[in-house]
Amino acid sequence: xxxxxxxxxxxxxxxxxLVGTYDSEGKPNLATVAWGGVCCSDPASxxxxxxxxxxxxxxILKRRAFTINVxxxxxxxxxxxxxxxxxxxxxxxxxxxxxAVRSELVDAPYVxxxxxxxxxxxxxxxxxxxxxxxxxEIMDVKADEEVLDENGIADPAKVLPLVYSxxxxxYYGLGEVVGKGFxxxxxxxx
Amino acid sequence: xxxxxxxxxxxxxxxxxLVGTYDSEGKPNLATVAWGGVCCSDPASxxxxxxxxxxxxxxILKRRAFTINVxxxxxxxxxxxxxxxxxxxxxxxxxxxxxAVRSELVDAPYVxxxxxxxxxxxxxxxxxxxxxxxxxEIMDVKADEEVLDENGIADPAKVLPLVYSxxxxxYYGLGEVVGKGFxxxxxxxx
Numbered sequence: 001x002x003x004x005x006x007x008x009x010x011x012x013x014x015x016x017x018l019v020g021t022y023d024s025e026g027k028p029n030l031a032t033v034a035w036g037g038v039c040c041s042d043p044a045s046x047x048x049x050x051x052x053x054x055x056x057x058x059x060i061l062k063r064r065a066f067t068i069n070v071x072x073x074x075x076x077x078x079x080x081x082x083x084x085x086x087x088x089x090x091x092x093x094x095x096x097x098x099x100a101v102r103s104e105l106v107d108a109p110y111v112x113x114x115x116x117x118x119x120x121x122x123x124x125x126x127x128x129x130x131x132x133x134x135x136x137e138i139m140d141v142k143a144d145e146e147v148l149d150e151n152g153i154a155d156p157a158k159v160l161p162l163v164y165s166x167x168x169x170x171y172y173g174l175g176e177v178v179g180k181g182f183x184x185x186x187x188x189x190x
Numbered sequence: 191x192x193x194x195x196x197x198x199x200x201x202x203x204x205x206x207x208l209v210g211t212y213d214s215e216g217k218p219n220l221a222t223v224a225w226g227g228v229c230c231s232d233p234a235s236x237x238x239x240x241x242x243x244x245x246x247x248x249x250i251l252k253r254r255a256f257t258i259n260v261x262x263x264x265x266x267x268x269x270x271x272x273x274x275x276x277x278x279x280x281x282x283x284x285x286x287x288x289x290a291v292r293s294e295l296v297d298a299p300y301v302x303x304x305x306x307x308x309x310x311x312x313x314x315x316x317x318x319x320x321x322x323x324x325x326x327e328i329m330d331v332k333a334d335e336e337v338l339d340e341n342g343i344a345d346p347a348k349v350l351p352l353v354y355s356x357x358x359x360x361y362y363g364l365g366e367v368v369g370k371g372f373x374x375x376x377x378x379x380x
Contacts, residue, residue, distance in 0.1 A: 006330065040319045041225070079375070083375065138197050171368040178362060
């Protein structure tokens with residue numbers, strides 16, 4: 001017998017991604033989101049949701065671009081900070097000790113120190129409610145050489161991404177390998 | 191210096207959610223998705239993306255409803271299986287040894303054995319490319335009593351959700367607590 005918890009966003013897990021943008025004055029900014037995910041394989045696309053009050057909201061609409069920056073566990077303070085402070089008042093890159101690199105593909109900066117970054121051009125804007133969802137087409141993914149496995153793929157055990165649970169507002173690391181996709185379930189195929 | 195990996199969906203982490211639907215004959219079905227996430231706080235809403243070829247695609251459009259079922263690690267085989275088999279050919283609930291419970295709020299079934307389930311009514315349909323994104327308004331969240339913490343909130347350490355990385359197609363468990371949201375970053379606030 002399950003207990004009703006009401007209409008909240010009691011889902012898990014969610015990502016911890018820092019959205020990189022240039023504001024109207026060209027200042028690089030970051031906004032941490034847990035509301036987002038991959039949404040399409042072709043064109044390869046991702047979503048991030050932002051409130052209209054966020055400084056990054058206007059930036060994405062004006063520049064038609066954003067980056068998704070995947071922090072390692074070691075950057076948990078920067079990630080949490082960038083979700084609380086506003087780019088109107090603070091230079092979040094400077095405060096967090098991060099370096100903004102200008103993307104050559106889209107009009108947005110990415111974080112030099114993070115192991116995995118995704119450069120997106122704005123594809124669609126979806127109004128939902130207090131959050132607006134931005135759908136970005138992935139123009140390129142870039143990763144530090146050190147986090148690539150022998151196949152040239154970003155290895156989660158080296159990226160060490162943060163995992164968030166909105167239920168208890170807590171950041172987790174990645175756990176142990178539980179199984180391989182499109183493999184472990186074959187045991188149940190007839 | 192970062193290495194370019196191209197336009198793939200090399201993001202992480204993603205959720206592992208089983209989408210519950212009734213098909214046109216009223217048979218309960220499940221489809222596992224990693225393309226999805228929370229998209230809005232009010233109305234509390236989530237997204238799942240499906241290819242048009244999936245049996246669940248028509249089901250969601252016809253019933254205007256779906257559930258999101260969060261499996262514990264122990265259900266990794268069922269989760270992987272439900273992402274490979276088609277509900278046209280198989281009774282996935284039966285094969286995976288799962289029980290379909292009829293939601294009283296939306297026209298979709300949820301999984302009795304999973305610790306956390308989310309009942310959604312279809313809010314928007316967003317065409318992106320090979321995937322269609324379904325935005326669902328959360329009508330209720332239900333959890334097993336055993337996974338609730340002392341505040342009545344679903345505790346990730348008890349739910350033990352799967353975490354997926356599409357880069358290497360691997361399921362992970364949840365790792366250690368790295369920090370508290372809206373807390374650990376305060377050290378950087380001026």
